[in-house]
Amino acid sequence: MGTVLSIIGILLLAVIAVALVRTLTLKPTSAREAKVPQSDPKRAQEYGEKLGEMLRCETISERDQKDRSKFYAYHEVLEKLFPNVFATCEKHVFNGSLLLKWKGKSADDAILLISHQDVVEATGQWEHEPFCGEIIDGNVWGRGAVDTKGSQFCFLQAAEELIASGFVPEVDVYLGGSCTEEWGGEGAPLTAQWFKDNGIRLSLVMDEGGMIMDEPMGGVNGMYAMVGVLEKGYGDVKFVAKSKGGHASAPGKNTPWARLAAFIQDAEKHNPFKVEFSPTVEEMFRQMAPNMNFGMKLIFANLWLFKPLLKKLMKSISPVGSAMLQTTLAFTMGKGSDGYNVIPQEAYVTGNMRFIPHQGTEESIKVISDLAKKYDIETQVVTADHPCPVVSYTSPQYRMIEEVVKEVYPGVGVSPYIMTGGTDSKYYKEVCENCLRFAPLHINKQQYGSIHGLNENIAINVLPLGVDVYTKVIRRGGK
Numbered sequence: 001m002g003t004v005l006s007i008i009g010i011l012l013l014a015v016i017a018v019a020l021v022r023t024l025t026l027k028p029t030s031a032r033e034a035k036v037p038q039s040d041p042k043r044a045q046e047y048g049e050k051l052g053e054m055l056r057c058e059t060i061s062e063r064d065q066k067d068r069s070k071f072y073a074y075h076e077v078l079e080k081l082f083p084n085v086f087a088t089c090e091k092h093v094f095n096g097s098l099l100l101k102w103k104g105k106s107a108d109d110a111i112l113l114i115s116h117q118d119v120v121e122a123t124g125q126w127e128h129e130p131f132c133g134e135i136i137d138g139n140v141w142g143r144g145a146v147d148t149k150g151s152q153f154c155f156l157q158a159a160e161e162l163i164a165s166g167f168v169p170e171v172d173v174y175l176g177g178s179c180t181e182e183w184g185g186e187g188a189p190l191t192a193q194w195f196k197d198n199g200i201r202l203s204l205v206m207d208e209g210g211m212i213m214d215e216p217m218g219g220v221n222g223m224y225a226m227v228g229v230l231e232k233g234y235g236d237v238k239f240v241a242k243s244k245g246g247h248a249s250a251p252g253k254n255t256p257w258a259r260l261a262a263f264i265q266d267a268e269k270h271n272p273f274k275v276e277f278s279p280t281v282e283e284m285f286r287q288m289a290p291n292m293n294f295g296m297k298l299i300f301a302n303l304w305l306f307k308p309l310l311k312k313l314m315k316s317i318s319p320v321g322s323a324m325l326q327t328t329l330a331f332t333m334g335k336g337s338d339g340y341n342v343i344p345q346e347a348y349v350t351g352n353m354r355f356i357p358h359q360g361t362e363e364s365i366k367v368i369s370d371l372a373k374k375y376d377i378e379t380q381v382v383t384a385d386h387p388c389p390v391v392s393y394t395s396p397q398y399r400m401i402e403e404v405v406k407e408v409y410p411g412v413g414v415s416p417y418i419m420t421g422g423t424d425s426k427y428y429k430e431v432c433e434n435c436l437r438f439a440p441l442h443i444n445k446q447q448y449g450s451i452h453g454l455n456e457n458i459a460i461n462v463l464p465l466g467v468d469v470y471t472k473v474i475r476r477g478g479k
Contacts, residue, residue, distance in 0.1 A: 019305055023301050047467065055133035071117060082157070089175065092191075106171050109202075118180060128455075142456065145456050146450060150458045203397065204434050211225075217288065235364075244345065285303065323420040325356070330353075361386050
């Protein structure tokens with residue numbers, strides 16, 4: 001027995017030694033010291049003023065919005081700001097959603113640059129008016145500055161300047177954006193259908209998604225461009241508990257709300273979904289591990305050892321990181337009886353689900369439905385779609401984006417990641433195998449937090465850098 005314990009002890013020491021050596025030999029990368037390059041102040045001011053005009057257009061969209069006149073008025077502003085683009089490009093409008101075709105030397109391997117026109121409402125107390133479009137202390141303020149008129153400005157400005165210089169792209173370049181992204185409306189589906197109807201295959205779609213940030217994850221020191229290579233599937237599900245109802249003065253056991261509460265507690269405490277590290281997530285941590293604090297570096301540089309532990313602890317460490325490893329379910333709404341003293345005959349809660357590829361839409365719904373059945377709860381699927389295909393971080397399109405970003409932002413790290421939210425890109429998967437979700441603009445934590453929140457703004461000095469990235473992408477024709 002003593003010999004066995006000694007062998008086990010030696011093996012444990014060897015494993016620890018290997019892990020420590022791997023950690024200590026992992027040196028910080030250039031991303032740790034990367035800074036936002038200086039921009040020409042005159043150019044930044046000009047760009048900020050143009051973006052400000054775009055932000056002064058109130059383009060709030062709402063579910064099933066019929067009147068799209070505000071978006072047509074927005075198009076008129078764009079036409080004034082980018083006259084070369086609108087004079088050169090073939091214009092298509094799908095009930096307010098915009099698509100511009102810039103004809104190149106070849107119709108093969110066309111590229112599409114998109115950012116949606118619509119924004120969410122701007123409630124609450126802002127420091128400056130949400131549609132003022134003013135430049136204050138080097139930042140241009142307004143709903144949509146980050147999400148996503150900032151990136152839309154950058155690719156339209158890049159095209160405007162290239163056209164003015166006499167440049168003709170190698171391939172057809174499409175520019176545009178829907179006016180229904182914020183509520184998943186028909187804008188992007190109609191646009192994607194136009195490509196299908198015309199037999200057009202795209203070599204690259206570049207949409208909103210990740211951006212360039214310092215410390216993209218707690219404990220990671222450095223500047224990273226986060227490129228979304230996968231979008232999870234989306235679903236809304238209703239969980240219904242029924243009973244005979246009755247008077248609240250004499251409640252029985254297992255009433256609808258009691259069963260729903262037990263079900264919710266079970267789903268929260270005992271995660272029913274498979275937790276897996278995909279190649280995308282492993283590559284993300286490989287890129288970031290050299291610039292992590294020592295404790296995190298020890299763990300993430302040695303996934304071969306700590307992966308089982310991380311699968312259990314990731315939700316406590318980072319909810320966003322956890323969402324990249326599994327299907328998620330968030331309970332969002334509920335309803336029972338209309339009276340304080342009435343036990344409902346029927347009560348329900350809704351859940352919003354985001355489906356991961358390794359446990360797709362059908363399997364994930366079955367897993368949660370089986371759990372609901374244990375509590376005599378019926379599952380009703382309101383809506384559900386499938387995860388998008390994963391774009392490989394070794395693909396030519398990803399590598400091109402990586403090279404271009406590093407040319408404009410020297411030293412920055414470039415990392416793939418899994419989009420936990422939704423974009424219009426998902427509608428283009430039938431016409432493009434390489435939908436990358438990335439807006440090449442640097443934002444700070446306050447600006448990131450302002451998305452769908454208060455005080456949305458973006459620094460004007462990053463706008464020239466965003467224009468430069470799109471200019472290089474257009475010049476390369478997506479290659």
